[in-house]
Amino acid sequence: MDAKSDLDYIPGTPAVVIDKVSMTYQTTSRPRETESEPKPEGHSGGSKMRSRNVEILALKPTSLVVEHGESIGIIGRNGSGKSTLLKLVGGQIPPTSGAVYATSTPVMLGVNAALIPGLSGDQNIVLGCLAMGMTHQEINKRYSEIVELSGLEDAVHMPMKSYSAGMGSRLRFAIAAAIDPEILIIDEALNTGDAQFKDRTRTKMLELLDQAGTVFLVSHSMPTIADLCNRVIWLDKGELIADGEPAIVIKSYRMFAKKLAAKDRAGAMAFRRRMVRNLKIADVTDRSQLRRSKQ
């Protein structure tokens, strides 16, 4: 793998290392009433109706080594674990097993960075920026820029709970975009807002992409991925299917999607198996740790 970055690239030190990270969500599920047999007596069916704990494997153990300057596009069907992977990289949720290592704290540029509904837009801007570790001076400098990007104008002084869904997500995007992160994570941010806002976010995103050393981008728009990324990974049902050149991976994903759309399930699964068989997954060992333990 060769790094295409002219940033402060240190030979042999990757930007992000995802080491056998998996995620299992725990939740409860009530049995379907039709599932259980008719109750023999009136009250004995109580235990059957009790909800049981269910584990949802959102992401099977996955490893990736990401170098400085790489823009990783993540593609896959709904529920394939794309957003889970992003949340794990961004540190929003701790993984069930494994670990993510990064040179600096990755910043999630999403629309789900919810703030405090009772506070006004401008208070949320200050609070969000402080929570990201900015100082009051930096916030003062950036404030008008954030308000402008959010497009809220006078509504910025109203409480956030009075905002429409679009207004809220615009504000969140504008706050998250206020810092220049080294590692940037973007979750479908391009697909929110009206046409006017889309233009503005796109410009801002390209600007941030230029500055950021490493980017993770989830999008259902293949042109966007092909446009912005120089490496693409394809996830399906929490499993890594392919990892490589954008053009090649996107082509395989389209082929898979076409087979599924044509109701050729068997063909699609065979294709998926073939892809997995050709995949090379990094089995990460820490060189610096090895050296240390030898001493």
Place this chain on the structure above:
Amino acid sequence: MTTVSGPPVGGNKAEFVSTSVNLRGLRRVGARPPFLEYLVSLWNYRHFVVYDAQARIQTGNEQDKLGRAWLVLGPLLNGLMFYLIMGVLLQSGRGIENFIAFLIIGVFLFQMTSRAVSKSSSVIRSNKNVIQAFHFPRASLVLAANIREVLSNIPVLITMLILVVILPPFESITFRWFLIIPIVILQFIFNLGVGLILARVVSNFNDASRLIGYAMRLWMYGSCMFFSIDRFDKFPTARAIMEFNPLYIVLDLARQNIIYQNVGDLRAWLILTLWSLLAITVGLFYFWKGEETYGRQI
């Protein structure tokens, strides 16, 4: 830079390529920093803490027509209720000099702790969005909740002192009244420590939040809010335990200084200081231990 080795694996599994990576200079995402580093980062987030506390006081009572007046009206009504039931009906104030002032100080100061503790314990749940959106030391949320309580209690404390002055029998204002400030500071530190402990307990085990209300009520009876400790003269053990109760000491010291014209026992001051230091140390350490678990629940 990567060394590739390992036999190819057949079947439907992907091939694992052992990859040697230099993790020097990389940090685990979301990792808990060492304790001292954590305290430093907590200090670095002081602007966040202060802003969070101030912003939420302003908007906290916006839904009510009377707004921030409820900060004072709440404990006032509470005190009136206790006066009617305990003072008038049950005569729990028999033998207490200036029972009204005694009761007002008890009710007002006790609710500072009970509010702070219940607010702190629910802090992780009520700030889940912020926790998942940003990286910052989570203890700053508990700290902000406690500072918010102190700031919103300043008018409450002033009301308390005014009531003591204007309600008969009149008390004269002395220099000892200023000792209410160190008492409240020690109480704040104690609340913060207890709040940190409960914040972690409740975030891991939500059922605990249901017990806090009962525990606070028990604590209220054990702190002599509306009766004198002399009632326990027949039970020396119970009385001795109560004299170690930090909240009893807070109420007692405040009453001694405001109503009864003495500075209070040195022993009581010492015990309260020790309690505060113990609570904040244990609280910070215990909360820090769980730093990575907050916000895990979906």
